[in-house]
Amino acid sequence: MTPLKIALLSPYHTGSHRAWAEGYRRHSRHDVRLFSLPGRFWKWRMHGGAVTLASAYRESGFAADLLLATDMLDLTTFLALTRDLTAGLPVALYMHENQLTYPLPADGSTGPMRRQKGERDRHYVFVNYASMLSAGRVFFNSRHHQEALLGALPAFLRHFPDFHELQSVEEIAARSTVLPVGVEHDDRIVAALQRPTEPGAQRGALALVGNLPHDRRTRHLSDLRRVIRRAIVHNQHRQIGACRFDDRDNALRLVVGRNQRQHG
Numbered sequence: 001m002t003p004l005k006i007a008l009l010s011p012y013h014t015g016s017h018r019a020w021a022e023g024y025r026r027h028s029r030h031d032v033r034l035f036s037l038p039g040r041f042w043k044w045r046m047h048g049g050a051v052t053l054a055s056a057y058r059e060s061g062f063a064a065d066l067l068l069a070t071d072m073l074d075l076t077t078f079l080a081l082t083r084d085l086t087a088g089l090p091v092a093l094y095m096h097e098n099q100l101t102y103p104l105p106a107d108g109s110t111g112p113m114r115r116q117k118g119e120r121d122r123h124y125v126f127v128n129y130a131s132m133l134s135a136g137r138v139f140f141n142s143r144h145h146q147e148a149l150l151g152a153l154p155a156f157l158r159h160f161p162d163f164h165e166l167q168s169v170e171e172i173a174a175r176s177t178v179l180p181v182g183v184e185h186d187d188r189i190v191a192a193l194q195r196p197t198e199p200g201a202q203r204g205a206l207a208l209v210g211n212l213p214h215d216r217r218t219r220h221l222s223d224l225r226r227v228i229r230r231a232i233v234h235n236q237h238r239q240i241g242a243c244r245f246d247d248r249d250n251a252l253r254l255v256v257g258r259n260q261r262q263h264g
Contacts, residue, residue, distance in 0.1 A: 011049030014039020054081035075131035
């Protein structure tokens with residue numbers, strides 16, 4: 001089967017976003033070309049990242065079969081600026097997080113929300129919303145994330161004075177599915193974790209995943225122990241408690257097939 005040429009657009013390329021993108025590029029059967037920007041100034045990335053990445057894509061000469069963008073990209077702007085090259089291409093959007101249900105810090109005077117005194121900035125929510133409308137397929141990293149965002153969107157749209165477009169939430173839901181992130185691991189660590197410590201203990205590997213800045217530390221050792229007890233998962237594939245890279249390849253190939261049928 002001929003590999004796909006995938007343009008992976010990652011405007012906020014750091015932390016979990018970087019690990020996800022580079023891990024997929026390393027393990028995919030497809031030809032994945034990464035277009036990225038440094039992971040800083042997240043608001044500016046959601047404003048201007050699309051302009052810079054559109055220029056980079058145009059200059060690269062890379063003829064993609066599929067565009068795969070992350071939620072930090074203003075996908076509508078990117079597509080507008082590359083429409084002579086990307087019109088008709090299948091487009092997938094991967095939602096690591098979103099700006100509507102992302103938990104706000106307890107202290108609104110510090111962190112990324114300090115300028116609006118801890119209040120959510122609806123502009124960035126709308127960027128996420130418009131990007132999801134523009135994508136042919138929307139992938140969420142968890143079922144909880146998918147349900148939380150789709151459940152919160154109607155109230156967000158009702159905030160505006162008219163033309164609420166509530167039916168668009170159902171349209172997004174129909175094009176969305178869950179595609180868990182992959183977690184690479186060291187076989188030596190897995191071997192150690194799989195050694196049973198007591199009779200009847202479940203054999204498995206351990207994965208600790210944190211994605212929120214104010215939720216990446218545990219305050220007490222007892223907290224860590226509780227997290228560990230809840231984090232044991234089966235190690236049936238090269239990724240822990242997540243989809244295989246083959247699953248991700250197959251999901252993206254389905255996006256291309258669906259797009260070809262719609263435009264055939």
